[in-house]
Amino acid sequence: MPVVLYEKKDRIAYITLNRPEVLNAIDQETLCALTEAWIEVRDDPDVWVAIVTGAGDRAFSAGADLKEMALRWSKKEAGEPLQDISPPLTPMRGLEVYKPFIAAINGIATGGGLEIALACDIRIAAEHARFGQREVVQAIMPGWGGTQRLPRFIPFGIALEILITGDFISAEEAYRFGLVNKVVPAAELMPAAEALARRVNENGPLAVRAIKEAAYKGVQMPLEDALRLESELFDKLILTEDAREGPLAFIQKRKPEYKAR
Template identity: 45%
Template structure:
């Protein structure tokens, strides 16, 4: 697929996906979500990619929601289908084997906030704004916001954001756990890349199994979660990376991981 609304680059095992509709504040229309689905599936199948960064083009917006002009004329069936399509793509992002970092460079509203919540780690620029303004348009969040935002920040904060349709700034977002760190705009992408490199130097299989255990465990009881953890912990001992990592530790040298 030739991308018209997304930029995609891979360097040193780090993939960068940029939503590229700056004139529309990177709003998500059908074409953009379709392209996002395609690129995410490519990333999932590429074992050379160890970490993913998702960001928005320009200095104003990460993703300022779904494209309202495109949504305005939908009927109930079409609205449900659109919501399910977006949910499915965001679930693919959440379930990518590789860790995903959101570099939030401006507005993260509606679908943009929902996209960030589908990522593993969120870094924000100082000018970032977060919100779920859907109720002011006569709709609910539709790309997973009622579920993922609640899991990230807790019921009280999620309900306040969703019920009021208001916005919060980056520092407030950090205070409630919606973002990990806040940076000046010009430092955001270097910080995200630095984090990605720090993750990428570790054993890829171990990182990916850790992600799987966290994601699965958070949706079940703790006994089931730790049972799954025991399984992936044991599975690691069948890998060459485990042998290399422990040998390197005992020999007081840096490990060289191959993802095997």
């Protein structure tokens, strides 16, 4: 059985972490497969938005597979050569994809699991979901962006408390802090994620991607540089076929037919 499932339907990609017997923990094979799924979304013209979730109802992902990590470190301590087979680019670091990703968080999201959710654009949580960065409990630290993204997404003091205590927060707390966009009953999680994906897909896909690119890049720039970036993306976007179709459909009182070109 694949450690990551990839399906697509109606321009939506479904990426499922598929190791429920270990709470969808991330080993090297899973990390590589997850990266391949992200690249597939990026490169497939028939996919406009992606939903990421975990198999089962207990966990989105419990993070890095600690058994594999301990084995790899024991080999290193024994003097055996230790080759890092992690892909050079991952969803959590370096892999830029401007199609939107929705995390449907169906249980525990801790450590690397939370970092995967943070690498998505919108997060919807089931009521029983819990969130944490537990690395400090094992005397290590987040390595997939947790120390950088979490303080950017929620108040700094709350983020630091989560990071240095290793304590969990509930789905309701995550919503209150702004970590997740919505909390729903478990049975409504995937329908809510799919409804949001379909709503996004009603809009011009190239505009959606340009907006995401402008937001992510611009927030790291001085305002003047960010405004210049927005203007450049706008100028490119208005030359597209979709940008002509949108206003024309409005004038003709019909639903636009966007083609991502």
